[in-house]
Amino acid sequence: MTEVHVAIYDLSNGMAKGLSAQFLGPQHAIDIIPHTAIVAFGKEYFFGQGIEWCHPQEFRMTRGIHPIDIQSLGHTSCSQSEFEAWCRMQGQNGRFSATSYDLLSRNCNNFTEEAAREGLRLGRGIPSWILEVPQRFLSSPLGTMVRPMLEQMQLTNSAPTDVSHQMNDAQSYTPSATPAVAAAAAANPWADIPETPPAPKESNDTSSAGTPFLDKQTALLSTDTGVVKICLDRLNTASDQREILSKLGDAKYAWAHAELQSVHQMLRLFMNETKQISFALMLLRLVVLREPSTANIDKEESQSTEFVADLLLQNKLQSMSNRSMAWCVLSNAFGSKQLPSWTSSEDNNQSEKFLQLIDRAVIDCDPSVADASTPTQKALRQSASAFLYNTSRQLTAETNNGGADGNSELNEAIMSILIGCLENLGEENDSTSINRRYMCIGQILKSREFGQTAVGLTKDLGMLDVDMIQSASYDHIGDKVAKEVASLL
Template sequence: MATQSSQGTSTKHEVKLAIYDLSQGMAGALSAQFLGPNHAIDIIPHTGIIAYGYEYYFGQSGIEKADPSHFRSTRGLHPIDIHHLGETHVTQHEFEEWCRQHMTNGHYAPTSYDLFHRNCNNFSHHAATEALKLPKAVPEEILDVPHKVLRSPMGEFIRPMMQQMQISPSGDSSTNSLIGNQNNQQSQQQAKKHSHPAPTTDVNPWANLPSEKSEEKKEEEPSPKKRVKHVHTPTLDNYSSPMIANEKNMIDLCVKKLVESKSIASLENTLQSRLLSNLKQLPHIFQQNTSSNRNIDVIKSLLQDLMQILAFNITNSDKIYMLMITRLLVLDPTLTIEIISNVMTKVCPVVLDPTNKSTLRAIAWCVLSNILGSDLVNKNYENVEESMQEFVDAAVTCLSNDTPVDARRGAAAFLYNLACLIAMKDDEEIADLTVSIICASAEALPDEVDVDVVKRLFATIGNIVKTKGEINEKAASLIVDLGYGDRLTPQNLRVHGNDEVKSLAREMSNILTAISSEDC
């Protein structure tokens, strides 16, 4: 947004700072457990400068610019907050020339990324204060995150994982590098004195990677019988695939903690020996790309033992490490629906017990969410459908603001993944379970104070009322008939200031307005 200065001809340009959480909520839920309470962090931050209609950021391709909505949809990331930094008299040409110079001289070249001294947040701070000449920039607590982690007891262990955290290239023409191809080679050569090996993949040590846009296309299914009226909902449409927590980089730490655990050492000899043997094989199994019969046997045996021990009198920390491993094991395609059902039965008491620490309940919800997002359950949903009401009831109790936020996020992710499953079906009638999900989400939304929970609840309802690109008339009409329509408007939300939340609320209101205007 540009405005004319009161001093004359100079044009002022609004500048904002977009703040993202690369961990998608899991840093806040688990960092105290892994790093210690004095070193806990709320987010794994990525920031970008929004100015001149573009978002500017530093990653593997150096400094890039893109339309903000395009950046978010291609990365599956959405801001948790947007700070207004002020207005600048610096023109777009002057700013982009500053960016080009700092790429060419190697300061922000593609190979210059350094987590602790030259990362995306350092770029945002440097660009705001030096290039755009603004008094406000990136908050100190964001700039200090890498050093805070490193100062923790587990800092050196986690450092290799964090070294690889950066925004990867988008790989399409809609995102522009701010330096021409003719200068790339020169830029990279000049940057060698600053450079660190560039990782080939994005790594998230907090293991909560929502897959908002699945890479694999599901088979086309027949159009539902009762779908009417098209409404443009690009933000809601971004949420169409399950949230899967599938990052494996914490496995070594979890295995190490369990192998050294006094609780494990006190187990009966045969169980202890088998468990330790299987645990020590696990990191190697996860590194392999193929599944041998031996690996399958190890995974099944380990799952059975972990679920047996989960009911024992062991520490909360050990239960968390066990469930961090379980969330990955349940994604193995060689498992049977009987094994998965047993895991759900064993994990259910963890989320139902309000006396359990919120971190433990959060990771238990993560296990259950992964189960619902797995291909096995997607193909065999009817085998677990009867037990879902119990879990929905548990999720409803967790959505109260009296529940710590990490457990609320976990419960909301579970409801979202369940809604994704329900959306795959073509049932003409709305089941009682679906009604429970709609009511629970709609009741919680107006009073919810956490942006991530609000997004997941809107996405939950969105998957039910609009599936395969069309409105489910009966589901949308139910929301209107129950009087929830007015409760879901942007002005009635406590987090109405978040841009994505406003967009989700507007799109939901448009759907409900379309249904209300139908002469049915």
């Protein structure tokens, strides 16, 4: 007898409840956007590009998501070969083939339900409320607009293994090495930033290999375009405005300087309207990633990012979801381009506004606040910590100012980020926020210009229990980053 579990994921990374209420109305709000999978025989079976399978850890690392709950469905007398033969049959007869996906009746959750009851002959399937989520969305006034977003959220891309190619050799399967590419972003239309860093190909042993996990990190960017249409439908746009803004849905579109200039000006106007600010911010996070085909848009982009910074610093964003999106805008801007001109003062030091913004991000990363475990509070900490990480990458980029021995004096911005990420770290219980804070600390500690100074300060502060981190047995990639941080000390 083999025990069978269902792994339940939240594709919105905790933001569904608050933002679905905002988009769809409180009566249609949902707690999560669920994806489910069968976990049995040491594998995770799910419906994506047909019926697919891989080792559970590989699935979670390559997609950057982790279950919010794993429930036992009981024990099955069905053998692995019998179940996989059933899976093969479902793919061959078209029930769950690569092209048979249907939002209402044939999605990943419908597969998990049928796999449990029919394929594994269990007496129970997945919780009924999960199967009701699509209809709950579509019963709302905005259901027809939400449908494309839901369809995009299904895990149908970048599948590690296709059952139709591998089922016949199931007994010899072993998890493949995790690809040395950025983990697939969690399908969250508001902040699709990977939860954990990707594993390097070279080795999982960090004891003598330096900092391979930290070294392979790139900027944390939110790039999902799935909500462009919804935002346009909610913004009060004229036809010509809608035409140009709709191009944000095409990541490959070659933007002209005048077009980007117009979009920046347009969205700043929208952000002056309280009811439209959420949707304007969602679009602005994409705009700051776009490069003009000719000329330079720095002036307009700098004005837009300063505008968002002012919204945060002047407490004009009362909604935590709006604050999360504001950090997402700034994180994208600082992660993909040079720091905007307003972050520097006339003497090339950090401006007072920039330092205040870093302090505000540190405050929004604080896990000791009331209701810290709520999805909206976690989302806020995740977005703010992504901003701090991308900013630390910019501030520690190699310069021509010397300091290659790592002994340069820490400037105020770097010191604020380092201490802010160390503070209350032991109280944080959200894995995404923990990982990003460790990534940020590691980025500073391994800096060629500031590293040794930062290491000395961290040791003096005594805010990390290095012995505990080094002695722990870690399996999760994010935890291994913590171990690399400890090795730098």
